[in-house]
Amino acid sequence: MSSAFDVLWVEKYRPRSLKDIVNQEDIVKRLMKFVEERNMPHLLFAGPAGTGKTTAAHALARDLYGEGYKQFVLELNASDERGINVIREKVKEFARSRTPPGIPFKIIILDEADNMTSDAQQALRRLMELYSASTRFILIANYPSKIIDPIQSRCAFFRFQPLKKEDVVERLRFIAENEGVDYEEEALETIYEISEGDMRKAINILQSAAALGRVTVDSVFKVVGMARPREVRDMLKAALDGEFEAARTMLRRIMIEYGLSGEDIVRQIHKEIFGNELKIPEEQRVLIADYLGEIHYRLVEGSDDDIQLTAFLAWLTVLGRHAS
Amino acid sequence: MTRRLPWVIKYRPKRIDEVVNQDKAKQALIPWIEAWASGRKPAKRAALLYGPPGVGKTSLVEAIAKEYGFQLVELNASDYRRDVDIKRIVGSAARKRPLYGRGLIILLDEIDGIAPREDAGGLRALLEVIKETENPIVMTANDPWKEQLRPLRDAVLLVEFRQLATGHIVRLLERICKAERLYCEKDALKYIAEKSMGDVRAAINDLEAVAEGYGKVTLSLVKALVRGRDKSIDLWRTLNSIYYAKYAWQAKKAVTSSEEDYETLLAWLNDNTHRKYKEPEDLYRAYDALSRASLFLARAKYRGHWSMLSYVFDLMGPGVAFARVKGQVARERFSYPERIKLMAQLRQVRETREALAGKLAERILASRATIKREVIPFLTAIFRNSQDPTVPARIALGYNMTREEVKLLAGARAEEILKAAERIRKARPGEEGEKAVREERQAKPAGLDAFLGLGSRGGIAPGKGASRPQRSTRRRGRRRGSS
Structure with a gap:
């Protein structure tokens, strides 16, 4: 690590071209065909997180248009954009822009398309038809079943599988060697087990563990624990010990210090419930998850973060008291 | 800890002569009750007591019932709106014939709370009940002159209650101060009385709120609280009424x-x-x-x-x-919600997080939501736990992070990392490093500018990415309103 600036390894080691993508061979082969023919239909990339969907979309565009490919690509993210109207305006404007030399279409990458409501997807379908002369859509989704049929039938479908163990371990080893990381072979397998075929997560774990020193099975577990604010666990313990006031104070501190939203904290709590650091009877884990789900639902409906989580902590205090 | 009564209940008048400044009302009401007590039914079988809130309408009825040996049956009119309810509940009480001694007084509070249209049937039913009642029915209202109450007005004895003078209220407050062994300045009580505009209940509540908060009642405290924070007094009153409520x-x-x-x-x-x-x-x-x-x-x-x-x-x-089943109401002071402070702090840190997520999203090619969920936690782990502070420092430089962003990720360790970043920046990246970074940025020409600009800017690019958080705030604001 000799350079003065550093970036996250997920960025640094992202395949830039289709030929650099080492797994998902079938998919890569079909995509390369499009590059060869300099033509493609609308595409739908589906599969779990960290399997290379977005990477493949960018690599495809780069291979088609070359280095300055980004000027011919419109990147949209359904979970970040504000509604279909914003998307429509952006698509409209983009469709008017210059077309690349030699290729009659530009590419619109729409990530997390399955986060769109079916009404928004209907509108999207019309957009796809309206601008099909000059644009191609690449839709990316975790759950293809949440994409409406009329869109699915207009796209070539690509299913991305969770990465295989050897692919992940191989990639991690390559990165570790390249970065001069001191590592234990077994640790790489542990990273694979924890990340469940999600390459982004695997690489993030590797980099975080490397920041602590030698990458060992222990340090991998340690760093995964660190990525969850310790305070969340402490807060749960305090509530279960009957210290409602203390837990309530901690809740506010976590919200402020980490800038976490109510839903973020619910997610963290959920991880802790089934994690092994929290020593509670097994049947309690289920009870807690059940009430947490209720609280989560109330949050999603738009109610107040602080009140919801305070209610959760009050409930936990009662549970802890009954158990002891 | 014994259950503490709110002072408005504790210091309610218990005898007729404790109800102050309502002599005319007493002159009208007492003969009417005496007629009932002696077994002669007066022509008008119901009375409507009206006047501004907190002048002693209900209290006088309670005191009369006690002194003349009536049993008081309190019904809240607005709870029984439908005609069938009124016939059933009020009617059955009205028909009850006292066998010996104690008669009943039926008290219907807040009769003007009845809304005109939906309760038209209710009023009709009430008039029928009044015609046939065997027991005195006493109703209270703030404003008896509403159109929908006209038929009622003709059928009942109207008794006016007068607004209390400041002097009366001051004397009452003084009595409470004495009973509570509370240090009270006369001027302070006068001030409260004036502000209450004749509402004894409001005055007592204000007195109690100040006393509960500060253990004494001085003019300066009262001025600060009752004038500057009228609203908080209202809140105190509301909260007390909730925590000590007897009925839903x-x-x-x-x-x-x-x-x-x-x-x-x-x-x-x-x-x-x-x-x-x-x-x-x-x-x-x-x-x-x-x-x-x-x-x-x-x-x-x-x-x-x-x-x-x-x-x-x-x-x-x-x-x-009614969540309180087991315990007592603790005697702890009310406090201003920390919420306002909390929200301000939260907004700032969430904007920082949103800006950082936006910055990373462009480079790592994932949504801001994914970045927040999957990437920032690991960055946090690196920033807070790495052995060598230059590791996070280099990443901070690599993403052109602002001071606030580094603080968000590093917590207590921020200064250490910012100093390390400063040292690296001053030393200037070596040829090799600079080239490596430039290669990283080639995919995105704009990023290179940002990188080249870094050297001339002081510290780690302050204020960069300011447009994003605003956007995200609006987004949030739109969904959540102004909560």
């Missing part, structure tokens, strides 16, 4: 008649209930009620189901009041 309708009324908007009220309840309730199960029931109140509020606000507001009041008022 009292708690609900406390909420619906509060001048505060329900979001403020929710915030006050959220930050004070844990001071007032100490039993875990009471606390859980109370906070679950608040949680559901907040849920109903969201349904009303974001989906336009405004009829849901009614449940918000139910859960905030009675829901919190």
Whole structure:
């Protein structure tokens, strides 16, 4: 690590071209065909997180248009954009822009398309038809079943599988060697087990563990624990010990210090419930998850973060008291 | 800890002569009751006591009942609106014939709370009941001159209650101060009395709020609290009425008649209930009620189901009041909600997080949501735990992070990392490093500019990415309103 600036390894080691993508061979082969023919239909990339969907979309565009490919690509993210109207305006404007030399279409990458409501997807379908002369859509989704049929039938479908163990371990080893990381072979397998075929997560774990020193099975577990604010666990313990006031104070501190939203904290709590650091009877884990789900639902409906989580902590205090 | 009565209840007049400044009302009402007591039914079988709030209408009825040996049956008119209810409940009480000695007085509070259209049938039923009643019916109202009450006005004895003079209220407050062994300045009591505009109940509540907060009542305290924070006095009153409510309708009324908007009220309840309730199960029931109140509020606000507001009041008022099953109301001071402070702090840190997520999203090619969920936690782990501070420092430089962003990731370790970044930046990247970074940035020409600009800017690019958080705030604001 000799350079003065550093970036996250997920960025640094992202395949830039289709030929650099080492797994998902079938998919890569079909995509390369499009590059060869300099033509493609609308595409739908589906599969779990960290399997290379977005990477493949960018690599495809780069291979088609070359280095300055980004000027011919419109990147949209359904979970970040504000509604279909914003998307429509952006698509409209983009469709008017210059077309690349030699290729009659530009590419619109729409990530997390399955986060769109079916009404928004209907509108999207019309957009796809309206601008099909000059644009191609690449839709990316975790759950293809949440994409409406009329869109699915207009796209070539690509299913991305969770990465295989050897692919992940191989990639991690390559990165570790390249970065001069001191590592234990077994640790790489542990990273694979924890990340469940999600390459982004695997690489993030590797980099975080490397920041602590030698990458060992222990340090991998340690760093995964660190990525969850310790305070969340402490807060749960305090509530279960009957210290409602203390837990309530901690809740506010976590919200402020980490800038976490109510839903973020619910997610963290959920991880802790089934994690092994929290020593509670097994049947309690289920009870807690059940009430947490209720609280989560109330949050999603738009109610107040602080009140919801305070209610959760009050409930936990009662549970802890009954158990002891 | 004994259960503490709110002073408005504790210092209610118990004898007729304790009800001050209502001699005319007494002159009208007492002969009417005496007629009933002696077994002669007067021509008008019901009386309507009217006048501004807090002048002693209900108190006088209670005192009369006590001194003339009547049993008082209190019915809240607004709870029984439908004609069948009135016939059934009021009617059955009205028909009860006292076998010996003690007669009944039926008290219907707040008769003017009845709404004209939907309760037309209710009023008719009430008139029928009055015609046939065997027992005196006494009603109270603030404003008897409403159109819908006209038929009632003709059928009853109208008794006017006068607004109290400041002097009367001051004397009452003095009595309470003495009984409570409280240090009270006369000028302070005068001030409270004037502000109450003749409402004894309001005056006593204000006195209690100041006394509970500060243990003494001085002019300067009262001036600061009653003038500058009229609203907080109202809130104190509302909260007290909720925590000490005996009946569900009292708690609900406390909420619906509060001048505060329900979001403020929710915030006050959220930050004070844990001071007032100490039993875990009471606390859980109370906070679950608040949680559901907040849920109903969201349904009303974001989906336009405004009829849901009614449940918000139910859960905030009675829901919190009757959550207390086991414990007593603790004698802890109310506090201003930390919420306002909390929200300001939260907004700032969330904007920083949003800006950082936006910056990373462009480079790592994932949504801001994914970045926040999957990447920032690991960055946090690196920034807080790496052995060598230059590791996070280099990453901070690599993403052109602002001071606030480094603080968010590094927590207590921020200064150490910022210093390391400064050292690296001053030393200037070596040829090799610079080239490596430039290669990284080639995919995105704009990024290179940012990188080249870094050297001339002082520190780690302050204020970069300011446009994003604003956007995200708007987004949030749109969805969540101004909560």
